[in-house]
Structure formats: structure tokens, C-alpha cells
Amino acid sequence: MKLSPLRIGDLVAPVPIIQGGMGVGVSLSQLSSAVANAGGVGIISGVQIGFREPDFETNNNEANVRGLKKEIKKARELSPKGILGVNLLVAINNYKDMVKAAVEEKIDIIISGAGLPTELPELIKGSQTKIAPIVSSGKAASVITKVWKRKYNYLPDMVIVEGPEAGGHLGFSMEELQSKNKPDLPQIVKEVIEALKAFQDRGQRAIPVIAAGGIYDGLDIAKYLKIGASGVQMATRFAATEECDADIKYKQAYVNAKKEDIVLVKSPVGMPGRAIRNEFIKKLELDNIPITKCYGCLRPCDPLKSPYCISTALINAVKGKLENGLIFVGENAHKLKKIVPVKELMEELVEETVKAL
Known part of the structure; x- marks a missing residue:
């Protein structure tokens, strides 16, 4: 048995795993290209990506645009045929400039969270770049899809559903996260799939739904594929890889x-x-x-x-x-035992998933 590939429009990833964007500088060209070469979708984090540029402190916006373009070019050199994306927070001040820079470099996918990317279809007009919002509820998925459809006649190429076990910034209140009845990712994924059906029933193409947050192994991946997700997004596992762009410490x-x-x-x-x-x-x-x-x-x-x-x-x-330093992690980071090469991790995850299915 083989895993079904992840189809995002005309893009086909043999392995339905997206490596989550980790900033600042944790997932850049080295990690993203390694994941893309292993059959997944490699993601560069655009958050303060120009931190190594000499004028970063004095000319932040331009340093970030330059840094982003450099990393996309490097990743493409390392993975000429792989699927590469960037994660750009809606909350960054130069969001539009960063999106345009990614589009100019012919990035395959732009993933956007930390707010709803209501204007994103306008910014990629005329390009081949795919776009995917990150949501934390069926309601948010419905809202952003309606806005894009009404204003731009554009449906998301993919929707990423991030649950409460993720690392980094979370789309839930502190009260929700600390509650005994905290939001349940499988339930949210089902709600998002249901919310998007209304748009697909009108003869539109299927919108792949991706589960994210706290997904650790093949058992987890299989669980989400069984309930209808087209794939998963994982970040924490990829932080503990040889190719991760962060310092060894x-x-x-x-x-x-x-x-x-x-x-x-x-x-x-x-x-x-x-x-x-x-x-x-x-x-x-x-x-x-x-x-x-x-x-x-x-x-x-x-x-x-x-x-x-x-x-x-x-x-x-x-x-x-x-x-x-602040070290963002997913809820299951404590299960990590060693730093491994990306290829080995991807093979292990595929093997576990196939077995669990």
C-alpha cells in the first residue's frame, strides 16, 4: 500500500506531509529543500527572514524582502523539482511586499495565518502561486472562503487547520487552551471539511484540508487521513533534523x-x-x-x-x-529523542502511516 499523494491544484506531493514554517530562521532553504526533495512540501518561514542582512536593524522591511528572495532562490537551487512554499503572517507590517517578493520568485505556495489573509488572491493575480489560509475553526474557513469567492472569484487552493497543540502562536484564547474541554483538532478538521463542502457542491474543485498542530507520528497522520484530511502539517519533528536551519543548541x-x-x-x-x-x-x-x-x-x-x-x-x-531566547515548540516535543536526517524522518513517518492505515 502507498499513501495517496497530496494534490494542490496541479501540484502533486508524493508524500502528504507539509513541513510547518518555523521562524525566525528555523525553517529556511536548507530544511525546506530537504523536505521537498523527500517528497513532501517544504516551507520557508518569512518572519524576520532578513535577520542576517547587514541593514536588518536600520532597514527592516527591505532586509526582509531581500532575505526572503535569497532563501527562495537557494531552496530552488537545492530542490529544482520539489514543492516549496513560504509562510507569511498576516500581522507583519510589510505583508504585501513580502507576498509580492515570493510571487516574483515563483514560489509554489503561500501559507498565511495570524489573521485572515482577505486580500491574498489580489496579490498573487496572474501568477501560478497557490494560496492557503490557516484557520482554527469551521467558521473561519467559511468566512475566508466566502470573502475570496465574493471579492475575487477565487477559492483557497488548500486550507490548513491548526489545533491547540501546535507550537508558536496559537489561534485560541489562553482560557480555551487551559480549559479541560479545550478545542479538539479532529472535531475542528471535520467542521472545516463540512464548511468547505458548500463551495465544492457548486461544481467547484475539491479544496484539500490539512490538519496541523501536535501531529507527531504515523499513527497521528493516519488518524487525520481517515477522517478526510488530505494531508498533515508538522513542524516540531522537523526542528530536530540535521537540515533544520537553526543552531545545534x-x-x-x-x-x-x-x-x-x-x-x-x-x-x-x-x-x-x-x-x-x-x-x-x-x-x-x-x-x-x-x-x-x-x-x-x-x-x-x-x-x-x-x-x-x-x-x-x-x-x-x-x-x-x-x-x-524564546523557543517555540509543539505540545509533543518532549517525545523527541534524537536529531535525524530529514530523509530518514520522512521514510519513518510514511512507513508508520501506511502500517496504521
Whole structure:
């Protein structure tokens, strides 16, 4: 038995696994190209991607556009035939410029969350680039699809459903995440599939629905394929790979994390997030960490009220300066035991999934 490929319009990924975008700098050209070469969909995170550019602090927007273009070019050189995408947060201040830069570089897919990407179809007009919103409910899937259909006569090429077990910023309130009856990803996936049927019943093409958040192994993948998902998005597993673009100390933090180390944190952008409770988080629990430099990168962030600068914290982490860094992780990171090559991980996941199906 073989797994059914993931079809996104005319794009066909032999393995129905999308590697989640991890920023700042955790999933760049090296990781995304390795996943694409192994038959999955490799994703570059566009968040503050220009952090290595010399003018990053003084010319943030342009440094990020330049950084994004460089990483897409590099990834394409490393994976000429693989499927490559970028993850761009709707909340970034230069969202339109970043989308246009990705389209200019002929990226295959743009995935967008942290807000609803209502104008995205307009920004990719005339290109072959596919677009996929990230949603956390059937209602959100219905809203964005209706808006795109009404304003642009465009349906999503794919919809990613992110549940409460994901790493990084989460599309749920802190109360929902801490509740005993917290949102259930299989249930949300079913609701999204149901919500999208209304659009497909009008003779439109099928919209692939992708389950994301806390998916760890082949058993998990099989569970979502059985309920009608076309594939899954996984990030945490790919952070602990040889090709992951982060510093080795960052990867090791994932492998060393125990279950009790994984906690919910408040982000300066007003959304809760999931991270490893390290020295940085412990400092935050005592007091705010003053912001000495604001990049003006995220719309909802106010440097005068923010407990810390999320850009600085994420850049420190990816560079291995963990005592001053924020390490976002998925709920199941504590299960990781070692750092492996992407090819080996993909083969293991496919084998487990086939067995579970």
C-alpha cells in the first residue's frame, strides 16, 4: 500500500506531509529543500527572514524582502523539482511586499495565518502561486472562503487547520487552551471539511484540508487521513533534523525538553504561544524584559506595553543564545529523542502511516 499523494491544484506531493514554517530562521532553504526533495512540501518561514542582512536593524522591511528572495532562490537551487512554499503572517507590517517578493520568485505556495489573509488572491493575480489560509475553526474557513469567492472569484487552493497543540502562536484564547474541554483538532478538521463542502457542491474543485498542530507520528497522520484530511502539517519533528536551519543548541533544546518544560506563554502580539520554559521564560515570569530596539515588524505589537521584543527573543534562540531566547515548540516535543536526517524522518513517518492505515 502507498499513501495517496497530496494534490494542490496541479501540484502533486508524493508524500502528504507539509513541513510547518518555523521562524525566525528555523525553517529556511536548507530544511525546506530537504523536505521537498523527500517528497513532501517544504516551507520557508518569512518572519524576520532578513535577520542576517547587514541593514536588518536600520532597514527592516527591505532586509526582509531581500532575505526572503535569497532563501527562495537557494531552496530552488537545492530542490529544482520539489514543492516549496513560504509562510507569511498576516500581522507583519510589510505583508504585501513580502507576498509580492515570493510571487516574483515563483514560489509554489503561500501559507498565511495570524489573521485572515482577505486580500491574498489580489496579490498573487496572474501568477501560478497557490494560496492557503490557516484557520482554527469551521467558521473561519467559511468566512475566508466566502470573502475570496465574493471579492475575487477565487477559492483557497488548500486550507490548513491548526489545533491547540501546535507550537508558536496559537489561534485560541489562553482560557480555551487551559480549559479541560479545550478545542479538539479532529472535531475542528471535520467542521472545516463540512464548511468547505458548500463551495465544492457548486461544481467547484475539491479544496484539500490539512490538519496541523501536535501531529507527531504515523499513527497521528493516519488518524487525520481517515477522517478526510488530505494531508498533515508538522513542524516540531522537523526542528530536530540535521537540515533544520537553526543552531545545534536550539535543536538540542527540543531533544532535551521534558513534558513539564513545555508551557503556554503570552506573546507581545496578544496571542498565546507554546514554548520551552528556559532561563528566558523564567526571567519573564519575574519581570518584563525592556525593549531597546523596536523593529516595527508586527502590527498589533506596542513596544511601550510589550513584556519583551519577540523578534530579539526568536533571533537569539535560532542563533543558539538560548538564555535570552524564546523557543517555540509543539505540545509533543518532549517525545523527541534524537536529531535525524530529514530523509530518514520522512521514510519513518510514511512507513508508520501506511502500517496504521
